[in-house]
Amino acid sequence: MEPNLLYQLRFLSDLTEGPDGKPLFVYTDVERPEKEPPRYRSRLALWDGGLKFLTQAEAKSPFWHGNYIYFTRKVDKTPQLYRLPLSGGEPEQITQFKAGVEGYRVSPDGRRIAMLTRGEYESPKPDEPRIYETWPVKFDARGLLPGVPREVWLWESGQTRALVRLAQDVEEVVWNAAGNGLYLTASSSPQERWGWIQRAYHVGLDGQMDELFGGVGPIAGLEPTPDGGLVYLAHAWEHGGGTESKLYYRGLDGSIRLLAEGSFLNSVNSDVRIGTGIQTPRVGPDGRVYVVVTHQGVARLLAVTLEGQARFFSPAEFNILGFNFCGNDLYTLSEDFTRGACLTRRGEVLFDPNAEVLPKLPTPQEVRYSAPEGHSVQG
Numbered sequence: 001m002e003p004n005l006l007y008q009l010r011f012l013s014d015l016t017e018g019p020d021g022k023p024l025f026v027y028t029d030v031e032r033p034e035k036e037p038p039r040y041r042s043r044l045a046l047w048d049g050g051l052k053f054l055t056q057a058e059a060k061s062p063f064w065h066g067n068y069i070y071f072t073r074k075v076d077k078t079p080q081l082y083r084l085p086l087s088g089g090e091p092e093q094i095t096q097f098k099a100g101v102e103g104y105r106v107s108p109d110g111r112r113i114a115m116l117t118r119g120e121y122e123s124p125k126p127d128e129p130r131i132y133e134t135w136p137v138k139f140d141a142r143g144l145l146p147g148v149p150r151e152v153w154l155w156e157s158g159q160t161r162a163l164v165r166l167a168q169d170v171e172e173v174v175w176n177a178a179g180n181g182l183y184l185t186a187s188s189s190p191q192e193r194w195g196w197i198q199r200a201y202h203v204g205l206d207g208q209m210d211e212l213f214g215g216v217g218p219i220a221g222l223e224p225t226p227d228g229g230l231v232y233l234a235h236a237w238e239h240g241g242g243t244e245s246k247l248y249y250r251g252l253d254g255s256i257r258l259l260a261e262g263s264f265l266n267s268v269n270s271d272v273r274i275g276t277g278i279q280t281p282r283v284g285p286d287g288r289v290y291v292v293v294t295h296q297g298v299a300r301l302l303a304v305t306l307e308g309q310a311r312f313f314s315p316a317e318f319n320i321l322g323f324n325f326c327g328n329d330l331y332t333l334s335e336d337f338t339r340g341a342c343l344t345r346r347g348e349v350l351f352d353p354n355a356e357v358l359p360k361l362p363t364p365q366e367v368r369y370s371a372p373e374g375h376s377v378q379g
Contacts (some may be wrong), residue, residue, distance in 0.1 A: 006030075007038055010353035012341045013322060018064050019086060020325025023047045023343060026060055028352065044071060044084075047351055054084060057092070061103075065110045072101060072347075081115065081155075094155060098122050100152060103172075108179035112205075113155040116173060119162065121148040139327055145169075152184060152203070162205055169195050174222040180205060182229060183212075185219045200232065206349060213256065219264065220245075221280035223289070225306070228252035231281050231289050233264050247281065249306050259308045262293040278371050285328045292320050296368075296376050301332065315347060337364050 011028040018024030027045040032038045037177065044054040044062050059071040059082070068083040075093065078100030083092040095101055099118035106113050123146065138338040152164035152173050164170060175182055181204045187193040192215075200222070201213030212226055217235035224230055227249045236244040245264040249257045281291040288303045290313065301314035301323060314320050321341050322333035331343040334349075338361040343351040367379045 005357070007032060008354075008357045009340065010354060010357070012061060012343060012351075014060065015322040015324045015333050015343075016062055016064065017324055018046050018062075018069070020048075021329070023324070023326050023331045024054075024062050024069070025322075025333070026062065027053070036190075044069065051351065053112075057093075063106055065106045068110075070104070070106060070113070072104070074100075081113070088166070094158070096162065097153075099146075099148075105173060105175055105182075107175050108177070111156060113180075114163070114173050114175065114182055115153045115155060115160075116150050116170060117153055118148050118150055119144055120152070121146060123304075138176065152182065154205070156312060163205075164209065165205055171198060172220065173223055174224060176202070177224045177226055177228055183222050183224065185214070188215075188283065192284040196235075200230075208375075210256075213250070221291070223281045223283060225249070225283055226283065226287070229306075231283065233281065233291075235265075236261060247304060249289075257306070257308065259289065259304045259306070260291075260293075260302065260310050262265070262295065262302070264291060264293050282323070282325065284325055284330070290323065290330075294318055318344070338362070 009030070012025050013028065014026040017294040019204050024044065024046050026042050026341065027092055028040055028042045030038050031041045042058055042060050043056060044059045046052045046054060054069065058073050060073070062069055062071045067086050070081065070083045072079040078098070079102070080093055080097070081095040081101045081104055082093050084091045095115065097117045097119055099121040101117050103116040104113055130303045149166060150169040151162055152170050153160050154163045157280060158332050164184065166186050168189070171185045173182050173184040181202055184196045184201050184203060186201070187198050192198070196218050197215060198219045200212045200219050201209050202212055203209045205341050219234050221233040222230060223232070229249055231247065231249050233245045233247055236246050245262070246258055247260040247264065249259050251257070272275050281289050284290050284303070288305050291302050291304065293302045297320070298316050299319040300312050300316065301320050302310055304310040316338055318334035320332050320334055324331060329345060332344050334344045335341050339358060340354055343350045368376050369379070371377050
């Protein structure tokens with residue numbers, strides 16, 4: 001292998017359902033312009049028995065609904081929201097926040113978009129003096145917190161308005177099953193933020209908020225269920241470490257049921273390296289909750305009923321980097337020790353972006369040892 005090979009590698013991420021039930025994803029490769037440093041290029045692509053590019057300029061975080069494919073693209077170094085009409089034509093920029101868009105969710109009926117943004121906030125220039133009354137460190141090796149918290153804004157009929165403004169960042173937002181309100185997570189104070197403590201809320205389209213639960217630890221992976229309930233991941237403090245979590249179901253009546261425990265927040269089972277982030281739980285067409293868990297060093301897909309019956313849904317030979325239901329079929333982004341993310345369906349590799357790039361590599365020898373706690377550790 002030669003160093004030049006690194007410039008030829010391609011990456012798949014952000015897998016979601018596209019038009020006609022076809023897999024839609026982000027395809028990332030490396031551009032090498034003359035007299036300029038190499039740079040990553042991310043484009044939207046559709047798989048229909050072959051690779052079909054939908055954009056040539058930068059595009060990330062795709063989502064298809066109705067007659068449009070939504071995605072984000074940087075404008076003056078800040079990500080803005082676009083939509084690409086399936087009827088043809090150029091993508092339309094639909095946000096112009098100075099702070100950009102940090103996340104978005106399209107409502108079930110497609111009429112509204114909930115967005116995470118800091119609105120018109122502009123980061124101070126490097127040479128501008130700043131005054132701090134507290135030390136706003138992010139505690140994730142990424143510098144200092146912005147000067148304003150992350151808010152929830154709504155886009156509807158070409159207009160945007162602020163819906164939720166809190167003293168702390170809104171971390172995650174998702175529509176409820178009916179599309180008439182949103183679930184979100186946030187800390188209620190600086191002390192909770194520093195302690196990685198979050199709370200879950202429900203907010204109506206009128207801005208009326210109700211606290212649902214929380215105040216113990218991090219909450220992530222919000223996923224509404226068809227019966228009006230909510231599935232989510234909460235940190236399992238009693239197990240220690242940063243990856244152990246519990247999968248819960250909260251019914252419409254407020255009752256909470258533990259469905260599964262495991263390493264749901266490990267970096268192995270995410271496409272955060274290239275794509276958008278942790279692979280959160282999803283409710284499948286069969287009513288089961290699908291979620292990726294790291295088990296004995298392998299990121300595997302777990303299917304869990306709302307009664308808590310669980311079984312693995314993917315082989316131990318592959319790490320699952322991403323998954324989604326396209327039509328009624330389950331597609332995954334899978335990798336092993338000798339190749340990167342490939343588009344797969346029911347264990348069959350449909351598309352390997354590096355098939356003609358990477359040489360045939362030998363499979364590494366696997367070793368295992370027993371940890372003091374009793375479980376097996378792979379290496």
